[in-house]
Amino acid sequence: NAGVTQTPKFQVLKTGQSMTLQCAQDMNHEYMSWYRQDPGMGLRLIHYSVGAGITDQGEVPNGYNVSRSTTEDFPLRLLSAAPSQTSVYFCASSLGLAEGQQFFGPGTRLTVL
Amino acid sequence: DQQVKQNSPSLSVQEGRISILNCDYTNSMFDYFLWYKKYPAEGPTFLISISSIKDKNEDGRFTVFLNKSAKHLSLHIVPSQPGDSAVYFCAASAPGGADGLTFGKGTHLIIQP
Numbered sequence: 001n002a003g004v005t006q007t008p009k010f011q012v013l014k015t016g017q018s019m020t021l022q023c024a025q026d027m028n029h030e031y032m033s034w035y036r037q038d039p040g041m042g043l044r045l046i047h048y049s050v051g052a053g054i055t056d057q058g059e060v061p062n063g064y065n066v067s068r069s070t071t072e073d074f075p076l077r078l079l080s081a082a083p084s085q086t087s088v089y090f091c092a093s094s095l096g097l098a099e100g101q102q103f104f105g106p107g108t109r110l111t112v113l
Numbered sequence: 114d115q116q117v118k119q120n121s122p123s124l125s126v127q128e129g130r131i132s133i134l135n136c137d138y139t140n141s142m143f144d145y146f147l148w149y150k151k152y153p154a155e156g157p158t159f160l161i162s163i164s165s166i167k168d169k170n171e172d173g174r175f176t177v178f179l180n181k182s183a184k185h186l187s188l189h190i191v192p193s194q195p196g197d198s199a200v201y202f203c204a205a206s207a208p209g210g211a212d213g214l215t216f217g218k219g220t221h222l223i224i225q226p
Contacts, residue, residue: 043204
């Protein structure tokens with residue numbers, strides 16, 4: 001099993017550009033989520049999904065879109081990148097809602113100029 | 114308002130001694146607590162967890178203690194080893210887990226030879 005994979009590892013964008021961060025898991029997990037980590041901060045929840053076709057907002061959803069068309073994939077879209085979105089983004093998955101132990105991907109480091 | 118607090122940004126411990134990392138929370142709805150370990154340029158990895166119905170959970174060198182009345186938990190690592198040098202995040206979730214994990218800011222543990 002590859003676990004949770006994320007692409008790209010690094011990305012530099014200009015203000016106003018859009019892009020999609022990819023996340024995939026091969027563990028047949030129902031629950032997937034996106035977090036961002038900023039310097040000196042813990043991870044903060046952006047969006048999550050409890051299954052294919054179902055998504056919801058987390059703590060910091062503004063400026064991001066998600067969709068969940070398959071169990072395996074959960075892409076995160078930046079609609080119009082802003083410097084405040086410079087961060088490290090982590091995708092995570094777990095078996096179910098009550099399964100607190102989430103498995104994290106290696107992260108995508110995004111810089112917005 | 115931070116719901117999960119790790120008040121020590123860093124902690125230095127000699128190899129072989131005990132490392133104690135502390136975490137406080139304010140949301141009394143939290144019923145499941147986890148510790149994650151994170152190396153640079155990697156995603157967080159799950160270390161140990163505890164349910165609110167317990168006050169202690171052990172796994173090898175790692176023990177987590179939960180004091181519900183004080184809304185406080187701690188992670189003990191005995192004995193500390195050089196490979197334990199990492200950032201440790203305390204995280205919590207509410208019943209059902211739909212809102213994902215709420216993370217503290219992390220404690221950078223440095224094990225000195």
